[in-house]
Amino acid sequence: MSEGPVNSPEIRRLARVLEPGYSYASVTDKISSIVLTRPVSMGWLAGFSISFVIVMVLLGSIAWLFIKGVGIWGINIPIGWGFAIVNFVWWIGIGHAGTLISAILFLLNQQWRTSINRFAEAMTLFAVACAAVFPGIHVGRPWMAFYMFPYPSTMGIWPQFRSPLIWDVFAVSTYGTVSALFWFVGLIPDLATLRDRATNKPAQIIYGMLAMGWRGSARHWHRYQSAYLLLAGLATPLVLSVHTVVSFDFAVGIVPGWHTTIFPPYFVAGAIYSGFAMVLTIAIPLRKAYGLQDFITMRHLENMAKVMLATGLIVAYGYFMEFFLARYSGNKFDMFLADQRLHGPYSHYYFALILCNILTPQLLWIQKVRTNIAALFVMSLVINTGMWLERFVIVVISLTRDFVPGAWGRYQATFWDYSTFIGTIGLFVSLLFLFVRGLPAISIAEMRELVAHTSEEHE
């Protein structure tokens, strides 16, 4: 190794995935105490209460929707896909970072994944749960939403398997199931730790049942590790397929602005982009509130910022190619649509999107920004907003400006559109609050592995 700047204390501080001085027991103690012994703080109580009230707003909005029908939303022909689809795509996209961290970074043997994978996977599950609300409620008759699934009905009918909307049902439900399995398998050893450390009877029983008798046997670990590796290998193509299939919902249609082959890769990149932004939005307050700065280090935050920068550039390339191909194709509907994005009635959304998703993230080239926690937090919120705007631009501008001027329309979201959207954010946040207090937010078993690994390096 060369001397000088590479070995400077500053560089070494930034390169750490775990601050020194931890043993197996202290790692166990620190992470499990958040769940087992820490008293409920006022901050947690206040945060959970507020987000729970917002969940009630969601339930109220859905109840009103069921009573009155989708007419309470701003959708009307030609805009049949309003906020519901925008929000669905946004939430599903956010989930992708969790799987990327837990599966792809695992296959690539990236050590920095260890302390962020657990809550990133939880984030995936909760984001998929929020996303799954929308396809269920946006169908006109939600009590018949089960028609989306193939089941042997007495009417002898089946779903149309040539339709991307049915592919979507399979992609999202498989994604939800596999993410839950992956998360649960990862949790088993930690649930056993909680079972063995819990001091009150109900906790011992609940964690005991969930741990299923795990005791760290070498024969168990042997099969466990291969199952975990296989799941990572299966989740990797799965996560790429999910947003690809979501993009097919658009790309297979002939609507101008949707019918492009660049959609699948650019949707996947956008999904990972927004997902990493959400991981940062969660990680920064989490490490502060529970004193986890030694586990979720500067290295983690900086690496996530770098992934955001890289995927952000892919997204920028996607926007550029979309625009270029629309002009280059000579297809007048595509050219008109590109023009409408720049000069149409929704152009301010498009320019806001460029500002949030392309211009602002360029600051991440600067290391001072990547290591500035406040700047990263703000940036993550900006990118999340930008990605939501992207889906709004795709859904609304194309639908309001299709082939004949007689079919044009305008879209204005109503109070109920906003209350449902904000309600799902409340659902997401309250699930996270419950998760942090009910399950270890960082994988304890994997942190012990990291301790073993780093202590070997020092020897």
Place this chain on the structure above:
Amino acid sequence: MSETRQTLYGVLGEFDSPKTLIAAANKVREDAFAPFPVPGLSEACGLHLGLKGWKHNLVPLLTLLGGLGGGLGGFFFQYWVNVYSYPQNIAGRPLNSWPAFIPVTFELTVLGASTVAVLGMLALNKLPQPHCPLFTVPRFKRATNDAFFVCIEAGDKKFDLAGATKFLESIGGKFVTEVRDED
């Protein structure tokens, strides 16, 4: 004699680091316990890795079968629906428009393989297992925290309590205790 056979489960010794655990497991070739997957422990316990050890670990094979089942089942289900059960002429496309069936086939392959991988792993590990005699040893709680254990089980006909205890102590085992099942 037969009475003690019923209640005696084995002898348990504690070790304080992954290194000493692997050294001990290499000599004992029985089951070991660790709070995280220790590299090299499988081999030390006599489990082969890779293709050679497929009998010790049926998870990959089951996963392959699960994936094949999900994929083939998924594809032919769609084929049956579109060609036999509910044929519909959509824009003049053939009834068996197989490229359109691929996304669902792919998703069901992954779903089948993942579900079987997890359920297979649990079943082969004989989990859920609400009770294990080892849970009666108070120090064994640390097997999910910071301690490492080796257990010589009493199932073998040649098992000799005094000899096993002595042997575990001789290879560096601490707090060597006999494990009895309370029943």
